[in-house]
Amino acid sequence: MPPRKRQQPKPKKNKSAFQSVGALLALFRIAAGHTQAELATLIIVSESKLASIEQGRRPLTLTLARELDRLLETKGALEVAVAHLPEMDVFPEWAAEYMDYEHEAITLSFYANQVLPGLLQTEDYARAVLSNDIPTVDEDELELRVAARIKRQDILHRRVPPSTSFVISEAVLMDRLGDEATYRNQLRHLRQCADTPGVTVQIMPLGLSAHAGLSGPFVLIETPEHDHLAYAETQRGSQIIHDPDGVSILARKYAMLRSQALNPFESKGLLDRLLGE
Numbered sequence: 001m002p003p004r005k006r007q008q009p010k011p012k013k014n015k016s017a018f019q020s021v022g023a024l025l026a027l028f029r030i031a032a033g034h035t036q037a038e039l040a041t042l043i044i045v046s047e048s049k050l051a052s053i054e055q056g057r058r059p060l061t062l063t064l065a066r067e068l069d070r071l072l073e074t075k076g077a078l079e080v081a082v083a084h085l086p087e088m089d090v091f092p093e094w095a096a097e098y099m100d101y102e103h104e105a106i107t108l109s110f111y112a113n114q115v116l117p118g119l120l121q122t123e124d125y126a127r128a129v130l131s132n133d134i135p136t137v138d139e140d141e142l143e144l145r146v147a148a149r150i151k152r153q154d155i156l157h158r159r160v161p162p163s164t165s166f167v168i169s170e171a172v173l174m175d176r177l178g179d180e181a182t183y184r185n186q187l188r189h190l191r192q193c194a195d196t197p198g199v200t201v202q203i204m205p206l207g208l209s210a211h212a213g214l215s216g217p218f219v220l221i222e223t224p225e226h227d228h229l230a231y232a233e234t235q236r237g238s239q240i241i242h243d244p245d246g247v248s249i250l251a252r253k254y255a256m257l258r259s260q261a262l263n264p265f266e267s268k269g270l271l272d273r274l275l276g277e
Helices: 015-031 038-041 046-054 062-072 077-083 094-102 121-129 138-159 170-174 180-193 244-260 264-275
Strands: 106-112 161-167 199-204 218-222 228-234 238-243
Touching: 015 046, 015 062, 015 077, 015 244, 038 046, 038 062, 038 121, 038 238, 062 077, 062 138, 077 264, 094 218, 094 228, 121 138, 121 180, 161 170, 161 244, 170 199, 170 264, 180 199, 180 264, 199 244, 199 264, 228 244, 238 244
Parallel strands: 106 161, 161 199
Antiparallel strands: 106 218, 218 228, 228 238
């Protein structure tokens, strides 16, 4: 299959988009009779972070927009404003093509042995993961990347979501990125995802004598045209695999990984035990 023509990188959002949402938030806050300090306390963020959002220097995330709509009784106005912001180039150039495929895919199959896939991450876990990038980025850039990662998860909740399978090394569940609350909330979210229609979660247990995924993580993709591709990342780059032989090798590895991993029912049981439930 010939490689798909690479799309041009998307332009960054105009700063005025953030400023417009921030100005709207400030308007709603004042109308509700709150100071920045008062509202920051209610939504459990720092006053400086709230000020940055209102000034357009930091994006308002969908999660926070929903909470603010509830507190300010704004009938979903902020959520709609955030959801309809224009796209921005927050992904590394070498990952941008994959993001296009992921957004359009009808089937996605993930093997992960380092961190949970972005489609399964909570906002706090995503922040903890991205905070470990070297070199580090400033707080505003970090928040942009977190918001973009969480936005990707919209595909799991669209009217016809992709069929999505995850095989995750148990070692990933042992790391406590962030803090204990982040860890437990992420485990709880993963357990909820395992019950989401169209989503299958399997845990690859530790201590196996045979393992088909020793060469590292990868993703299998089926497009709406029923083309089959694969994706793999390195430290500073990535590869979209179009070659049928290369995709076939990874598909066979994934089939073996699924047979070696705990089945979905057993995986839910493991997550319940980790949660103490």
